Amino acid sequence: PSLYEGFGLPVIEGFCAGKPVITSDLSPMKDIAQDAAFLVDPRSISSIREGVKEVIYNFELRKSKVEKGRLIANSYQSKKIYSEYENLWKQVQASKSIAS
Numbered sequence: 001p002s003l004y005e006g007f008g009l010p011v012i013e014g015f016c017a018g019k020p021v022i023t024s025d026l027s028p029m030k031d032i033a034q035d036a037a038f039l040v041d042p043r044s045i046s047s048i049r050e051g052v053k054e055v056i057y058n059f060e061l062r063k064s065k066v067e068k069g070r071l072i073a074n075s076y077q078s079k080k081i082y083s084e085y086e087n088l089w090k091q092v093q094a095s096k097s098i099a100s
Helices: 009-016 029-033 045-057 059-074 078-099
Strands: 022-024 038-040
Touching: 009 029, 009 059, 022 029, 022 045, 029 038, 029 059, 038 045, 045 059
Parallel strands: 022 038
Antiparallel strands: none
């Protein structure tokens, strides 16, 4: 179980793969995962066990979380991020033109 992760990229990778994600209930994993992952206490074997059991036995919850994960993963697609930066730079350039 992850006790430290710089950004939470493994969570996003799991979402992109369309897999149910079990991750630590620590930042940044829980922040990236929101309510799309099964959050567990990484220091508790029983918490991890319960998370695994939820994934295995709760089909509807698993399906719901996988769908939510795909939506979260879409917001981290490189084309989308590139487009957002491009729009930001256009706004900066436009504001400089107006100020001049």
